[in-house]
Amino acid sequence: MEKSLMHKDKKPVAVPEPTIRRMPAYLTLLRQLKDEGQEFISAPRLASFFNLDPTQVVKDLAYAGAAGRPKVGYVVEKLVEILEEFLGFNRKHEAFLVGAGFLGSALIQYQGFREAGMKIVAAFDTDKKKIGKDISGVPVFDLAKFRDLAGRLHISIGIITTPSSAAQQIADLMVGWGIKAIWNFAPISIKVPPHVIVQDTHIYANLAVILNKLNNAGR
Amino acid sequence: MEKSLMHKDKKPVAVPEPTIRRMPAYLTLLRQLKDEGQEFISAPRLASFFNLDPTQVVKDLAYAGAAGRPKVGYVVEKLVEILEEFLGFNRKHEAFLVGAGFLGSALIQYQGFREAGMKIVAAFDTDKKKIGKDISGVPVFDLAKFRDLAGRLHISIGIITTPSSAAQQIADLMVGWGIKAIWNFAPISIKVPPHVIVQDTHIYANLAVILNKLNNAGR
DNA sequence: CAGTGTGAAGTTGTTCACAGCA
DNA sequence: TGCTGTGAACAACTTCACACTG
Numbered sequence: 407m408e409k410s411l412m413h414k415d416k417k418p419v420a421v422p423e424p425t426i427r428r429m430p431a432y433l434t435l436l437r438q439l440k441d442e443g444q445e446f447i448s449a450p451r452l453a454s455f456f457n458l459d460p461t462q463v464v465k466d467l468a469y470a471g472a473a474g475r476p477k478v479g480y481v482v483e484k485l486v487e488i489l490e491e492f493l494g495f496n497r498k499h500e501a502f503l504v505g506a507g508f509l510g511s512a513l514i515q516y517q518g519f520r521e522a523g524m525k526i527v528a529a530f531d532t533d534k535k536k537i538g539k540d541i542s543g544v545p546v547f548d549l550a551k552f553r554d555l556a557g558r559l560h561i562s563i564g565i566i567t568t569p570s571s572a573a574q575q576i577a578d579l580m581v582g583w584g585i586k587a588i589w590n591f592a593p594i595s596i597k598v599p600p601h602v603i604v605q606d607t608h609i610y611a612n613l614a615v616i617l618n619k620l621n622n623a624g625r
Numbered sequence: 626m627e628k629s630l631m632h633k634d635k636k637p638v639a640v641p642e643p644t645i646r647r648m649p650a651y652l653t654l655l656r657q658l659k660d661e662g663q664e665f666i667s668a669p670r671l672a673s674f675f676n677l678d679p680t681q682v683v684k685d686l687a688y689a690g691a692a693g694r695p696k697v698g699y700v701v702e703k704l705v706e707i708l709e710e711f712l713g714f715n716r717k718h719e720a721f722l723v724g725a726g727f728l729g730s731a732l733i734q735y736q737g738f739r740e741a742g743m744k745i746v747a748a749f750d751t752d753k754k755k756i757g758k759d760i761s762g763v764p765v766f767d768l769a770k771f772r773d774l775a776g777r778l779h780i781s782i783g784i785i786t787t788p789s790s791a792a793q794q795i796a797d798l799m800v801g802w803g804i805k806a807i808w809n810f811a812p813i814s815i816k817v818p819p820h821v822i823v824q825d826t827h828i829y830a831n832l833a834v835i836l837n838k839l840n841n842a843g844r
Numbered sequence: 845c846a847g848t849g850t851g852a853a854g855t856t857g858t859t860c861a862c863a864g865c866a
Numbered sequence: 867t868g869c870t871g872t873g874a875a876c877a878a879c880t881t882c883a884c885a886c887t888g
Contacts, residue, residue, distance in 0.1 A: 421837070426830075426834050427830040430833045431829070435813065450869075457814070465871085473870085474871090476864080476866060477867080494839075511727075605834055614646060641879065
């Protein structure tokens, strides 16, 4: 498909991933400003909160479909709505989580996901000691029950917080059971068929960046 | 430690951040291959694990100072050493953590940081119910004690896992107390003087990417 | 010839420059 | 004047093309 020059169309243009990644940060701040009663916000001001170029912010907001008024800026409340809609944070997203260890438990208990509409509805593990318990109201099932429930509840997001050694195997199961997107926290890259979405979140990557900057600062 | 990319006596080439972020993933896999007794690994094969371009891997490894042999590839054991050294994962990095909630507790208990040489030596909170307890052997202190200990132990990394509302304030304190790098998990951007390193890890960003891909897959 | 190593080309994302607007 | 909005210049990163090597 060619890039259309018509600006009447809603969003035919592929949104750059960096833009997508910045949007939740905008939204968090904007919700706060809204709570504080701020009515308008300009792109340069918004940019200053994140050390970004003002034009960057203008373009990002344009991708979401927002329009501002010269000299005034954007209507905060409208912007919150637009971003929530664009990101899908105002819809309900149910997820299954496999691997009820420290990280898995933390994600389950993490209040913040509610702000993004995501809810972890069940957890799975192979550890008999964990099965049958619940974590902040989220039940931990035997991994063998995963298939059953996934089919019945039409869950589309699967979260992997197992050790690396189990991750690929769990991913394969998830694929077989119809999960559409996998959020992988294990520090390996998992392989899935092209129609399945994978998002790797490797915490080491961030640590590596920090240590690298620390090293470079020292000389 | 000579670097192959340094011709003459030029200043060290700045390593692209994407490269830094990929290196821990290489390292994790390479350690595994090493344990399995693999002696050599070629860039194309390594690349296939991560769905990367082989040239990308070659260049990344060159940045770390690794050299391979045509037709054979790289020596796994040597590569592990080089990457550990380059990333600093073979050195000890002590950190303080502020905010002993779910996320903070998970990070403290997360075994994996040991693989990167990082150790959280103390946690801090303002919640009287948490102060005095310990999490997997890591003591939770009153936030007021932070300064004392930071100065005495020469801790350079500060981890923020507080609610957003407290994050900037904690960052200011950390800066005042000589912390050199801040790893921020609160979903806001914090402001620090230029000599302090900040790494924001916003979990929402990853979720946003997933939801966006899910939405686009539906049309 | 299968792989390293590297300059060149291509692609993507960011910043600049400026027109238009209230 | 301060801001939006957008095409153009620029910078960063990735992929390609190919010389080289055992």
